[in-house]
Amino acid sequence: MTTKTRLSTAPPRLAEDEVVLQVSGLDVDIDTPKGVLRAVNDVSFTAYSGRTIALLGESGCGKSMTAKAIAGLLDPVAHVTGGSVTLAGTDLAALTPRQRLKFAGPELGIVFQDALTALNPVYTVGTQLGEAFRIHHGLSAKAAKAKAVELMGHVGIPQPETRVNSYPHQFSGGMRQRILIAMAVALSPRLLIADEPTTALDVTVQAQIMDLLRSLRAESRMAIVLITHDLALVAEEADTVAVMYAGNVIETGPVREVFSEPHHPYTKGLLDSVPVGAERGEDLTSIAGSPPELHDIPTGCVYQSRCPLATELCRAERPALQATGDGREVACHFWKELAVA
Amino acid sequence: MSPQLPDPQLPPGGRAIAPPSTQAMTLNVVESLPDKKASLFRLLLRDRFATAAAVVLVLVALTAVFGPVLMGDLATKQNLSATNRPPFSLADGWQFVLGSDSLGRSMLARLVVATRTTLSVAVPAVLISLLIGSLWGVWAGYHRGRRETISMRIGDVIMSFPSLLLAVVVLYVFNPSIANIVLILALTRIPIYLRTARAESAELQSRTFVDAARTFGTAPNAIIRRHVIPVVLPTMLTLATLEFCYVMLAESSLSFLGIGIQPPDVSWGLMVAQGRQYLQTAWWLSLFPGLAIVITTVAANMLAAWLRIATDPAQRWRLTLPRKRFIARMSPKEVK
Amino acid sequence: MPDVAEAPLLDIRGLTKNFHVASAKNGNNVLCALDKIDLHVNRGETLGLVGESGCGKSTLARTLLMLERPDEGSFAFDGIDPFTLKGKALLAWRRRVQMVFQDPFASLNSRMTAGEIISEPWLTHRDLYPTAAARTARVRELLMLVGLRASDAGKSPQEFSGGQRQRIGIARALALGPDIIVLDEPVSALDLSVQAQVLNLLNDLQQRLGVAYIFISHDLSVVRHVADRVAVMYLGRIIETGTAEQVFERPRHPYTAALMSASPRLDAVEGRRERIVLRGEMPSPLDPPSGCRFRTRCWKATELCATTAPLPSSPAGEPDHLAECHHPMELGEDSGRLARAS
Amino acid sequence: MWTFLRRRIVSSAVPLVVVVLGVFALARLTGNPASLYLPLNATQQMRDDFAARNGLDDPLWIQMANYIGGVLRLDFGTSLRTGEDAATMALRAFPATLQLAGVTMLLAVVLAVIVGSWAALKPNGLADRVSSFISMAAASIPDFWLAIVGIFVFAITLGWLPTSGVASGASWVLPIATLLLRPFGVLVQIVRGAMVSSLSEPYIKLARSKGASETRVVSRHALRNAAAPALTVAGDLAVGLINGAVVVETIFGWPGIGKLMIDSILQRDFAVLQAAVLVTAVSIFTLNIVIDLLYALLDARVRPAGSMRKRRVHVPATA
Amino acid sequence: NSGGSTGGAAGDTLRIVLPQEPPTLEPCEGSLTATGIVTRSNITEPLVERNPTSGELEALLATEWEATGENQWTFTLRDDVTFSDGTPFTAASAAFSIDRAVNSDLGCNVEGYVFGDDDLVATAVDDTTLTVETVRPDPILPLRLSFVEIVPESTSVTEKVREPIGTGPYSVASWETGTKLTLDRNDDYWGDAPAYASAEYQWRTEGTVRAAMLTSNEVDVAVGLGPDDGAGELGVDYANNETVALRFSGDIAPLDDIRVRQAINYAIDRDGILGSLYSDGTNVAAQLIPTGVVGFNDSLEPWEFDLDAAKALVDEARADGVPVDTEITLVARNSLFPKVTEVSQVLQEQLSQAGLTVKLSMVDTSQSLQYQLRPFVLDEGPIALLVQHGNQAGDAQFTVDQYMTTDGAQSTFGTPEFDTMLADAGLKSGDERAAAYEEIFAYQNEEIVQFATIAHMVGQIGLATTVDYTPDAATGDEIRLADFVPAG
Numbered sequence A: 001m002t003t004k005t006r007l008s009t010a011p012p013r014l015a016e017d018e019v020v021l022q023v024s025g026l027d028v029d030i031d032t033p034k035g036v037l038r039a040v041n042d043v044s045f046t047a048y049s050g051r052t053i054a055l056l057g058e059s060g061c062g063k064s065m066t067a068k069a070i071a072g073l074l075d076p077v078a079h080v081t082g083g084s085v086t087l088a089g090t091d092l093a094a095l096t097p098r099q100r101l102k103f104a105g106p107e108l109g110i111v112f113q114d115a116l117t118a119l120n121p122v123y124t125v126g127t128q129l130g131e132a133f134r135i136h137h138g139l140s141a142k143a144a145k146a147k148a149v150e151l152m153g154h155v156g157i158p159q160p161e162t163r164v165n166s167y168p169h170q171f172s173g174g175m176r177q178r179i180l181i182a183m184a185v186a187l188s189p190r191l192l193i194a195d196e197p198t199t200a201l202d203v204t205v206q207a208q209i210m211d212l213l214r215s216l217r218a219e220s221r222m223a224i225v226l227i228t229h230d231l232a233l234v235a236e237e238a239d240t241v242a243v244m245y246a247g248n249v250i251e252t253g254p255v256r257e258v259f260s261e262p263h264h265p266y267t268k269g270l271l272d273s274v275p276v277g278a279e280r281g282e283d284l285t286s287i288a289g290s291p292p293e294l295h296d297i298p299t300g301c302v303y304q305s306r307c308p309l310a311t312e313l314c315r316a317e318r319p320a321l322q323a324t325g326d327g328r329e330v331a332c333h334f335w336k337e338l339a340v341a
Numbered sequence B: 001m002s003p004q005l006p007d008p009q010l011p012p013g014g015r016a017i018a019p020p021s022t023q024a025m026t027l028n029v030v031e032s033l034p035d036k037k038a039s040l041f042r043l044l045l046r047d048r049f050a051t052a053a054a055v056v057l058v059l060v061a062l063t064a065v066f067g068p069v070l071m072g073d074l075a076t077k078q079n080l081s082a083t084n085r086p087p088f089s090l091a092d093g094w095q096f097v098l099g100s101d102s103l104g105r106s107m108l109a110r111l112v113v114a115t116r117t118t119l120s121v122a123v124p125a126v127l128i129s130l131l132i133g134s135l136w137g138v139w140a141g142y143h144r145g146r147r148e149t150i151s152m153r154i155g156d157v158i159m160s161f162p163s164l165l166l167a168v169v170v171l172y173v174f175n176p177s178i179a180n181i182v183l184i185l186a187l188t189r190i191p192i193y194l195r196t197a198r199a200e201s202a203e204l205q206s207r208t209f210v211d212a213a214r215t216f217g218t219a220p221n222a223i224i225r226r227h228v229i230p231v232v233l234p235t236m237l238t239l240a241t242l243e244f245c246y247v248m249l250a251e252s253s254l255s256f257l258g259i260g261i262q263p264p265d266v267s268w269g270l271m272v273a274q275g276r277q278y279l280q281t282a283w284w285l286s287l288f289p290g291l292a293i294v295i296t297t298v299a300a301n302m303l304a305a306w307l308r309i310a311t312d313p314a315q316r317w318r319l320t321l322p323r324k325r326f327i328a329r330m331s332p333k334e335v336k
Numbered sequence C: 001m002p003d004v005a006e007a008p009l010l011d012i013r014g015l016t017k018n019f020h021v022a023s024a025k026n027g028n029n030v031l032c033a034l035d036k037i038d039l040h041v042n043r044g045e046t047l048g049l050v051g052e053s054g055c056g057k058s059t060l061a062r063t064l065l066m067l068e069r070p071d072e073g074s075f076a077f078d079g080i081d082p083f084t085l086k087g088k089a090l091l092a093w094r095r096r097v098q099m100v101f102q103d104p105f106a107s108l109n110s111r112m113t114a115g116e117i118i119s120e121p122w123l124t125h126r127d128l129y130p131t132a133a134a135r136t137a138r139v140r141e142l143l144m145l146v147g148l149r150a151s152d153a154g155k156s157p158q159e160f161s162g163g164q165r166q167r168i169g170i171a172r173a174l175a176l177g178p179d180i181i182v183l184d185e186p187v188s189a190l191d192l193s194v195q196a197q198v199l200n201l202l203n204d205l206q207q208r209l210g211v212a213y214i215f216i217s218h219d220l221s222v223v224r225h226v227a228d229r230v231a232v233m234y235l236g237r238i239i240e241t242g243t244a245e246q247v248f249e250r251p252r253h254p255y256t257a258a259l260m261s262a263s264p265r266l267d268a269v270e271g272r273r274e275r276i277v278l279r280g281e282m283p284s285p286l287d288p289p290s291g292c293r294f295r296t297r298c299w300k301a302t303e304l305c306a307t308t309a310p311l312p313s314s315p316a317g318e319p320d321h322l323a324e325c326h327h328p329m330e331l332g333e334d335s336g337r338l339a340r341a342s
Numbered sequence D: 001m002w003t004f005l006r007r008r009i010v011s012s013a014v015p016l017v018v019v020v021l022g023v024f025a026l027a028r029l030t031g032n033p034a035s036l037y038l039p040l041n042a043t044q045q046m047r048d049d050f051a052a053r054n055g056l057d058d059p060l061w062i063q064m065a066n067y068i069g070g071v072l073r074l075d076f077g078t079s080l081r082t083g084e085d086a087a088t089m090a091l092r093a094f095p096a097t098l099q100l101a102g103v104t105m106l107l108a109v110v111l112a113v114i115v116g117s118w119a120a121l122k123p124n125g126l127a128d129r130v131s132s133f134i135s136m137a138a139a140s141i142p143d144f145w146l147a148i149v150g151i152f153v154f155a156i157t158l159g160w161l162p163t164s165g166v167a168s169g170a171s172w173v174l175p176i177a178t179l180l181l182r183p184f185g186v187l188v189q190i191v192r193g194a195m196v197s198s199l200s201e202p203y204i205k206l207a208r209s210k211g212a213s214e215t216r217v218v219s220r221h222a223l224r225n226a227a228a229p230a231l232t233v234a235g236d237l238a239v240g241l242i243n244g245a246v247v248v249e250t251i252f253g254w255p256g257i258g259k260l261m262i263d264s265i266l267q268r269d270f271a272v273l274q275a276a277v278l279v280t281a282v283s284i285f286t287l288n289i290v291i292d293l294l295y296a297l298l299d300a301r302v303r304p305a306g307s308m309r310k311r312r313v314h315v316p317a318t319a
Numbered sequence E: 001n002s003g004g005s006t007g008g009a010a011g012d013t014l015r016i017v018l019p020q021e022p023p024t025l026e027p028c029e030g031s032l033t034a035t036g037i038v039t040r041s042n043i044t045e046p047l048v049e050r051n052p053t054s055g056e057l058e059a060l061l062a063t064e065w066e067a068t069g070e071n072q073w074t075f076t077l078r079d080d081v082t083f084s085d086g087t088p089f090t091a092a093s094a095a096f097s098i099d100r101a102v103n104s105d106l107g108c109n110v111e112g113y114v115f116g117d118d119d120l121v122a123t124a125v126d127d128t129t130l131t132v133e134t135v136r137p138d139p140i141l142p143l144r145l146s147f148v149e150i151v152p153e154s155t156s157v158t159e160k161v162r163e164p165i166g167t168g169p170y171s172v173a174s175w176e177t178g179t180k181l182t183l184d185r186n187d188d189y190w191g192d193a194p195a196y197a198s199a200e201y202q203w204r205t206e207g208t209v210r211a212a213m214l215t216s217n218e219v220d221v222a223v224g225l226g227p228d229d230g231a232g233e234l235g236v237d238y239a240n241n242e243t244v245a246l247r248f249s250g251d252i253a254p255l256d257d258i259r260v261r262q263a264i265n266y267a268i269d270r271d272g273i274l275g276s277l278y279s280d281g282t283n284v285a286a287q288l289i290p291t292g293v294v295g296f297n298d299s300l301e302p303w304e305f306d307l308d309a310a311k312a313l314v315d316e317a318r319a320d321g322v323p324v325d326t327e328i329t330l331v332a333r334n335s336l337f338p339k340v341t342e343v344s345q346v347l348q349e350q351l352s353q354a355g356l357t358v359k360l361s362m363v364d365t366s367q368s369l370q371y372q373l374r375p376f377v378l379d380e381g382p383i384a385l386l387v388q389h390g391n392q393a394g395d396a397q398f399t400v401d402q403y404m405t406t407d408g409a410q411s412t413f414g415t416p417e418f419d420t421m422l423a424d425a426g427l428k429s430g431d432e433r434a435a436a437y438e439e440i441f442a443y444q445n446e447e448i449v450q451f452a453t454i455a456h457m458v459g460q461i462g463l464a465t466t467v468d469y470t471p472d473a474a475t476g477d478e479i480r481l482a483d484f485v486p487a488g
């Protein structure tokens, strides 16, 4: 058994920042034909109002699973088996389904990873955008549509008055993605979870969307959990970062510090893989090997099979997250050695 | 915990693409084949309802194959002094445990013998229309365009054709043999499969993985075989079980109108049709064959439903969970 | 660098592809997804193709694979127009040109295992690996090449994450040993480390076997890294081509410049930088602007742009650096020298 | 939309002609009606006269040409049996069938949607198993048996309903209940299957993320997407009712077109049969077109002009 | 227990359910059961009428009739009769009606069934006197004319009429095709006014449903019930003139051998069939006509059930080279009479036990006519056709002309001697006539054996307790509304 640890030291923040989301020791299991997998293991992090926390990690490491677990929208095969999620002081696990409905929207907005197919094909985007207002504010269809027009304007869709009556298939991928973001922020939630909100978009549109999120965050002091593969985006947008590996958080801390001086060998490997600077034809640095299969996670450190520093200790004992100062934490036995290396 | 295979390491440079040894892998694949079938069977055993359904169907099939031999001529042996004996009495011997009919024949023996007739009408009829309709529909949907339009209109024609007329014509011009009844039922049900298969196939042919197959130069027929049919098949099978039920009922309606299976042949449908006159005096004459139809249909449908899930990799998980937990899991409202 | 004197492997001339769709507001129902594309790819080189979403990149890729029939124009692969091929010759051609599809979720048949997916091309090209054992062995190799496990051969696609699926697609494209692979966003779903592995693999194959790539991506830093030459598309047209260095260092079309500046940078932690944020949405391809297609979003647009479509032109000394613009960017103008090492 | 409609109607014309001519030719295969209508010891002369009077002595293709010519002049021939105008008879019988089929399908759809959605909420759950079992059992009971049992139970034993006839509203109950079972059973399976798929689509999750209640998720988001396959199958079932409510019409003395058709088949009353088939075929083609239009109404994606039915047919996934 | 029924009208409306809707009410189709049961003696009337019980002819529209020449009959008609449309009934209308039914091109069913191929000459001598001349002497012409319903001269001669005008006690009030037919009392009727002001007909194909309608008090009369239909106490049995028999295609081997035909007769367990399938009134038949018909032979005994004799005969025939193993097709028409399927199956089984190969074929009406009527189907091998014959006229000639002459419409073979016997008998009258026909039936059983007669059937009519009516032999074909009176 590993011990569950909390983020003991909060990252540096402004006085008015308050904790919006507190995830502690979250475990998510998946039922599969081969048995039960632990997709998310003992994950803890905190999101503050007006700040962005980025979740980073190899594909398949459980980022989306964490996000869905927080939103309470896991697939039927997956289920939360441990830990707690506290949103604005309320333990979400303690809520009845009915109470929980009240949270979805006004408190918590989420942009799904498979966003491009997530719009209901048979309703106009206006109807879908207005739905949140109808549900939570009891607006009339007409008023909700007016709100929808306003929102579409916010996310930069031209001629929103006419486009509200269009169906999702009549929009380009980028526009659909923006509509989904608009939907997630419609009620100015306290927390926005954005799972790869811009993967499908080219950089110019991506820039527009990030601008939008930034202004929303500033206006309504929203907390953002940003999930992405794009280190550059993290660097530009996030305040803190949590790096995940095979279902575990292995390093957290302020973006600038983590990126400039990673404490975990995986983080370091990830940063080294950035294709910047390598000349054409030259090989990029990558981390050798592949992550462990989820049904076959070794005892000890999850990263041991790929870690250049791995020793017997790593095989025997899984390192817990430990504070390394300045609001940073890392789960590695040899983070000090890494800094030296 | 399974022993971990040696990781194929891609060195940082990625240069060493030397193919690793292949022995271990070959073994692995050979192993996994029988595994697949065995696991399907094991999956079946895990689902109590599906297992029960399978058992019922196997019993029905066995009855159809061996029953008539076992019963000898008991099913046609009339005894005018022992007509309409009520069921559940052993006073007249085991043959009459389900009672006797209006000509004093053993209900049990007749039910058993009717199983074969019924199945030899329903099964070929369903199979023929399934085969023709699905292949035709898949072909039309894959190629689209004119071939599709013409096929659909032909389907419309068959559908709006009064099948009774067809029945009367065929049975009149030829004769009401089992083969002809099969022919009519098969012919008139083709459009159902045609329409369904076409719709699915038309949608599938625009999928990216079909495009991918095209880029290898795969011939349309091979694509249909490899990519379209496996996806369409479970749907068609489910449809076929609904149709199985329909065909049995249609056969009994033909009997009701006097143009179905002809005595002394006997089918469940015919038994229900003829027993209806005795509903007030001898309810068992029509109730037992009716029950046989219902039970067979329900079992076939349950098994098809199960098969549909079991062969769909995206759904299979539903079958692999322990039941109690599974039900708890299904709640969409679930939070934790 | 490839031998310039040699005839290009792929030569696209005036390729046009229209889609017929439900009528738009102006009654036009012809969507011009590709508008007279001229482009070439040399042997063993990588052509990067970038552009806004919906500008026609995938359509171009699909047309090159003969999944769409062009309305006008033609392309020659090794001097042959594949649309004239039939039977054996067509099969042989198919073997030489392969594609990795953009959507890793849709391009794999969920009812097949990874192994079956990768070995599927050999069912058509039976001569390649005639025995089951040979196929199995090769599947293993390919899986390991793209950084998956040999044991993954028996899994079905939904047991993989998005990135892993993308790699199965790449392994499948490699199965026939093609001369050119069209890669449609092959790494967008991958994390950096895996992305690096895949890019290295592609690079390595190119080095050893001389495979050419058309590499479609919106991640400019990746394109910068892999491409020899880059083509920038906007609304169905190639608006700028040139070597990677020319396009990235000295973009001439304002759109290219905006693209470069919008790309996020790892060094941004140091502080926000200026960037050109384009206003407005991409115009509808059903109703493209007159004259220069970019003029509705261009900060340099003039009367001229609205009336006359610009012709490709190249600056002195860089004859291959073509751009379609009346007012090309000058050197030193704020284009943000992007995607370069800090 | 109008182009689509026009094209569909035009493309239905040829099949319609094929149906009618097919019926025409097939009917004549069933033998000469003369002996049914002539005295028992009719002479050859009388038979010839009969054939000449009813145009049965020409070669088949001339008979067909004459018939088509007649149809174009709105002359559908005269019934051998009753001496009435065939078209009048068909048109008189059709509304009865249409009402019966209409009410039955409406009820079947509504009930199936309720039960099917309910079952789909927890696939493999108890409700699902039970409803699946019941609906399949319902769909596999022979209708004539059910009809007679229904009469015994509800008309004779309980005395709640009239046995048959069209006298009052109450006499609708038994025929409809009898006809209802199969469409209901099949549709439950279809709706449930489509709802299970629909409920696992990403847009359901999106709706939940907006705080939509379970009712809203099911009724607004899942159901509308599940409607297309249900519509397809409902169409097929309705076709079955229009063409084949024979048994129920026979038992309950419902003066519908199914009964008319079977009577005219058995009585070799060709003109009436042809007129009846023409009426049902036209209504079936119309039904198919209406269904196509409904698709477009339900789902904007299939709205493009001229496109054929695009949606997939989901056939049930039960477990 | 009267849910949904129109109970309130029960007092003055007689509600009847028939097995099928009359296709038309055309009077000249009166010999079709479906039509005649409504039309005859209700809407229209003939000149004379046969009393089904006594067999005597009774006056109706004609008061007197006599043979006034070798080939001529003269009728004296009533002068106080008007049609329901107000036109008076005269000899001219009678002549018109005879002409219309017998001589026209309408193809009326009575034409062939009742009258041979020869035309009649009907002449109105004055308003109340009618003469009818035949080509050949016809001793039973008045009986034949009892099938001709009288219609006014305004009736079309080129088309059949659906709703006729007649002189009967009722006239058509409304006909909702497919649903119900209502007749109203004809207030100008010349005879006694019937008890019910109106009659309402409905029709249901299923016997069980008809019985159910009766028991649930939706109708007062249910026609054509079977023994198991469930009418219970309300079902009244009556001998209905119908005789069931097997008719052999005696011109096709092996049925062309009399021993085989006799063997079949021996093989049938008539008592067993009737005992297990039918109610008590049904009688084993020894001839094609039931008692009460002129020519019925009292002394004929039914064939014994003697399987050994049957087998012996078959073996004997086989020994003589008769192909007794040829498959014989037993053809039966669906719903010819109640439990026809059961009877057919029993017959098939019993014939097989005699050592014959028998296939059963159930066919629809149109198909069965191919087997039943000349020209017969030739290429289907030996055929044993299950027929039901009802002699509505009460004279054996109607039976034998059809079923026994060499070229009779429903007869497969005969012999020249037999034909002569038949022709002679037809010319006789009175007791001589009866004796001649009795002889004929005995002869057929001994020398011809075209038939294996099985049973004289009983019909069942369901009567509500509120209705008083005594069915007679004609009830299956003709239900006289005037005979119904409210019970008690």
Ligand SMILES: Nc1ncnc2c1ncn2[C@@H]1O[C@H](COP(=O)(O)OP(=O)(O)OP(=O)(O)O)[C@@H](O)[C@H]1O
Pocket (backbone or CB within 6 Å): A030, A032, A037, A039, A057, A058, A059, A060, A061, A062, A063, A064, A065, A066, A075, A077, A113, A294, C158, C159, C160, C161, C162, C163, C189
């Ligand atoms: N239905 C499932 N059955 C089995 N395993 C699953 C299922 N869904 C997800 N997983 C596994 O759960 C793990 C976590 O998945 P998740 O989607 O959270 O990854 P991710 O970090 O979002 O990856 P990516 O960046 O590729 O989106 C993956 O390894 C995946 O294989």
Ligand SMILES: Nc1ncnc2c1ncn2[C@@H]1O[C@H](COP(=O)(O)OP(=O)(O)OP(=O)(O)O)[C@@H](O)[C@H]1O
Pocket (backbone or CB within 6 Å): A173, C019, C020, C021, C031, C033, C051, C052, C053, C054, C055, C056, C057, C058, C059, C060, C102, C285
């Ligand atoms: N089958 C089709 N029918 C109609 N229009 C189409 C079709 N396929 C593509 N288009 C249109 O053609 C244009 C180009 O599409 P394409 O998929 O090539 O874009 P892309 O450059 O690949 O975009 P992305 O980066 O989002 O993948 C788009 O406007 C698209 O809507």
Ligand SMILES: [Mg+2]
Pocket (backbone or CB within 6 Å): A063, A064, A065, A113
């Ligand atoms: Mg993810």
Ligand SMILES: [Mg+2]
Pocket (backbone or CB within 6 Å): C057, C058, C059, C102, C184
């Ligand atoms: Mg694309």
Ligand code: NI
Pocket (backbone or CB within 6 Å): A001, A002, A003
């Ligand atoms: Ni633990």
